[in-house]
Amino acid sequence: MAGRAEGELIAGFDVRRAFGASVVLSGVDIMIRRGEVVALLGGSGSGKSTLLRALAGLDPDATGTITRHGRSAVVFQEHRLLPWKRVAANVGLGLTGDVPRRVAAALAEVGLADRERAWPAELSGGQAQRVAFARALVREPDLLLLDEPFGALDALTRLRMQGLFGRLRAEHGFSALFVTHDVDEALLLSDRILLLDGGVIAEDIAVDLDHPRTPDHSGFGVLRRRLLARLGVPVLEEIAP
């Protein structure tokens, strides 16, 4: 398969999944190298969430092989915080060692140092998702698995969270596989875009654009048009009167 040849392999997946007679993933082969951020893009129902659940080890009925080196952590579209625990307790759940210090450091990193004692219900959607990121980061994962992590947020909060993701990535150097159906988000954040279609990885595209990226970045539009065409979405210039 295509992709970066160099770098330590952090995860390798070869996954199949069917629901009854309906085959959703028919042998999806993915390799992720240390420090690499990979976006998994695909139309609605193409199997993105099914694949991520399988990779996270949350789907006992998925078949195939999964090889992971080091720790992984998952961030979902919904924050999945326990409503009966305060923010700090949610972040520190199951941790050992110097838990208060680690929790405080993780919350500071996502800009919520002052909300340790808040209840999840007292947070905005964006803040709750920041806590979900802190809960993942505090485990110092080698691989972050993200299922549309910004999908439930309003457009402005989403932009801020994308910026935060870029900063955290630069600081921590984690590898990540994130599911999105937003072509621009995939182009802004990833090193490589995998396009899931028909139960297989139909495209594996390197995003060789400098950071920080913006949609008017040279090369961005070319890749954007290619991906939208591949997803069967007409680009705006083509549908404008």
Ligand SMILES: Nc1ncnc2c1ncn2[C@@H]1O[C@H](COP(=O)(O)OP(=O)(O)OP(=O)(O)O)[C@@H](O)[C@H]1O
């Ligand atoms: N538990 C299940 N039982 C039966 N079919 C399922 C189940 N989970 C998912 N599917 C089917 O598998 C296919 C892929 O679903 P999945 O949620 O992975 O798609 P997706 O690409 O994440 O879609 P979206 O972008 O809309 O969230 C869909 O046809 C869906 O109906």
